[in-house]
């Protein structure tokens with residue numbers, strides 16, 4: 312499980328700036344989908360090979376009694392409760408405020424690992440100006456400048472400290488059995504996750520098996536269906552109650568994100584009666600960003616009429632356009648309709664995510680694509696795509712080597728993506744294409 316870091320502080324101290332700095336997109340293709348990361352408060356961050364989830368909380372007023380701050384305080388408390396480490400952000404220039412004291416008192420009482428960070432500290436001589444933050448009783452204050460990227464690395468190192476060790480152990484465990492499809496069912500509250508899971512687990516064709524060395528913390532339900540082993544990764548604290556499984560917790564974004572991270576394939580459930588909501592789009596964006604394979608299923612299809620169905624299909628095409636590689640199914644978990652094809656798609660998405668792409672074949676495909684349509688010249692540079700190899704699985708990554716590749720347009724990358732997808736029959740998985748320009752860009756002018 313990835314560790315979770317929550318950013319907490321009063322309004323305007325620079326939490327969002329810090330969040331953006333920490334979660335800066337790592338992949339050009341993903342960043343290309345405009346609007347995907349806007350308004351999102353959960354993101355992935357990475358330091359070296361250590362990845363973690365960052366939560367940006369709204370302005371926190373723990374003592375608020377009215378107005379929107381009450382709701383914001385409630386959400387911040389939930390984020391703090393679910394975090395492994397809290398980063399408490401204060402404003403180095405403004406000094407300690409009464410609100411900082413309130414938040415500090417709250418965090419001290421909670422006793423979670425907390426890192427105190429004074430933002431906007433660029434150009435400040437430490438010591439004197441920052442000394443007053445000791446009053447907050449949370450130990451040393453770490454000066455950072457989110458806007459200028461100063462001190463951010465030390466901040467992460469400090470925050471992750473002991474946690475990364477536990478994380479590394481988990482990674483080993485996660486590779487236990489490559490034949491098992493790790494599956495997460497994600498979706499907003501009330502879309503029918505529990506109903507679907509119980510319908511599945513109640514099927515006679517499905518047998519439970521014992522899974523040795525189940526990952527710490529995560530509750531998983533192992534089962535086998537048509538000769539394929541699966542491990543269902545829980546998103547809501549499933550508990551067996553007699554013959555049925557029951558969610559014991561309310562919807563939890565953090566649990567959902569962690570389940571997505573641990574899965575090979577995510578089944579994203581939508582609710583036909585509600586349409587595609589912002590929250591659906593956020594979860595979808597997160598799945599894409601994490602690189603997991605994804606199958607879409609619109610549940611409660613039984614409860615909508617022909618007109619609504621048509622509207623819904625159009626809405627999915629426009630609002631979830633960035634998931635157009637994902638198979639789409641219309642189902643009714645309650646009436647057990649349309650469930651068979653979902654399994655087929657899950658298996659296909661898994662196969663695609665784990666696809667092995669030999670270098671000679673990739674390079675041949677690349678050269679054929681270039682012959683069919685070569686990349687545009689950019690000023691005096693003409694990108695030269697030379698060879699390709701596979702750089703990873705789940706998601707598959709294709710690394711292309713050559714010269715002046717920074718001038719390859721996004722449109723051209725999409726053209727290449729389309730060709731690779733078709734050739735390897737990739738369904739339901741994101742495909743990442745990375746460009747690696749050789750050291751000397753002038754070595755091959757033409």
Ligand SMILES: Nc1nc2c(ncn2[C@@H]2O[C@H](COP(=O)(O)OP(=O)(O)OP(=O)(O)O)[C@@H](O)[C@H]2O)c(=O)[nH]1
Pocket residue numbers: 320321322323324325326327328329368369370430431432433455456457458459
């Ligand atoms: N000088 C300086 N200004 C900064 C720095 N980081 C953020 N700011 C500025 O501080 C202001 C608030 O930044 P935000 O990131 O929106 O702050 P926030 O804490 O997310 O605020 P809310 O969204 O209201 O909770 C903006 O004008 C930023 O440009 C920094 O490192 N140095």
Ligand SMILES: Nc1nc2c(ncn2[C@@H]2O[C@H](COP(=O)(O)OP(=O)(O)OP(=O)(O)O)[C@@H](O)[C@H]2O)c(=O)[nH]1
Pocket residue numbers: 498499500501502503504505506507547558561562610611612613614642643644645646
């Ligand atoms: N019409 C219709 N209703 C359904 C279907 N599947 C689930 N529901 C109903 O939708 C409601 C929510 O279902 P749950 O399975 O509890 O939803 P959930 O996503 O697990 O919700 P949380 O436990 O809150 O996360 C219940 O009233 C279900 O009976 C379906 O296929 N058709």
